[in-house]
Amino acid sequence: MNRGEAAGRRPRGLWLAVPVLALLAGCSDSGREADGAMRMAQAPAPAPFVSAAREGSTAKLAYRHDLTVGLGPDRVAPHFAAARDRCLNEAATCTLLNSSIRDGNGASPPQAQIEVRLPHAAVAPYVAFVTAPLPGEAAGDVVLIEQATRAEDLTASITDTGRRLAQLNDYRTRLTALAEKPDNRAEDLIKIAGELAQVQSQIEEAEGTRRGLDERVDTEIVTVDFRTSRARAGAFAPVQEVWARSGPILGESAASALRFTVASLPWLPIVLFAALLLRLVWRIRRKRAHPARVPLEP
The missing domain is CATH 1.10.287 (Helix Hairpins)
Incomplete structure (x- = not known):
């Protein structure tokens, strides 16, 4: 193969690079999803919840607790309903401040949040309830992924x-x-x-x-986020998580590839013109480096 043939084939390789880049863009998104699920599945569980409020303290502190509970995709709604109903059934000691739930509809994982106000003595039992498995669930089906406590001094x-x-x-x-x-x-x-x-x-x-x-001093606010997570441990837990969301991941990857293709369309004429210009410059330099031989007359 001479240099002219190699130069002639370079634009053709450029056309092949466009779909390859689109596939790489889609694969990178799905890879990030899989890595996120794997990190969530492998994250160590926080220590058991302990209320920071202490009776007899001279400081007037208002406590807020934020918890993130990991569940299977089909268990978010039941746990959200159980946490909400427990507060509504104990209206004398529990005040429901906020409750919301979002159905994934296949495009994104389901997610729910509930925010309640409780007296000090009722905080630990409520947290134990929302982080415990429901009837019919195993102990590893519910994971306390994250917990945080904040205190505001109102003295x-x-x-x-x-x-x-x-x-x-x-x-x-x-x-x-x-x-x-x-x-x-x-x-x-x-x-x-x-x-x-x-x-x-x-x-x-x-x-x-x-x-x-x-x-605010006599009560505490507890916010619980219910998120999708592969709570069960095991070597194939990340694989099961990705397989369960294979449809949404494929759709997101296809959307990313289509988005990249559509965004790259205005640049194709410029890239093609640049490739043709490079090819022309290459031919000119080749001719200067190897001038044509003039046959000698006998």
Whole structure:
């Protein structure tokens, strides 16, 4: 094969590179999905949940707990319904703040979230319930993937609110005593009544703020995310996870390949022109390097 034939075949290889790059783009997406599922399956389970609230503490802390529970794709909805119904059935001690569920519909894994407010004594039993298997499930079907606890110190806010309430109550008492004087004029009584109404409104607002702060200190917020995860351990757990989602993964890979092909269409004329230009330059350089031999006349 001479250099001219090799130069002539280079643009043809360029055309073959386009579908190869598209397939690589699709495979990279599916590879990331498989790697994510494998890391989630192999992640060590966190330590058992322990509430950080302590009775008798001088600090006024508001606790929030965030948990991520790994389940099989068909077990997200049952666990979400069980966690929601447990809170609704115990309305005296549990307040349902937020609940949402998203069906994957084959394109993405199902996911659900529930957020509740509980007194300190009820936090650990509720967390134990939402992280335990339901009837008919094995112990390894539910995995506590992640847990986090945050505390906000409300000591200063509660102290400031209490001090403001004491000042407002004292001011209201002095206004009331002033209004009870027998020698008040009508315009003075009108002014005092207006000031009392304004102070009473400020007292009610401050009391509402204090009740909200006290509720945050006396209770804890628990947020539970139910996500799809291959909870069962084993060497073939990642393979089973990918096989269970083979349809969505294939669809996503095909979409990525199609997206790459459509995005590359405007560049094809430029790439083709550049290939033809390179081929022309290569021929010119070849002719200069090997000039044509002129046959000698006899």
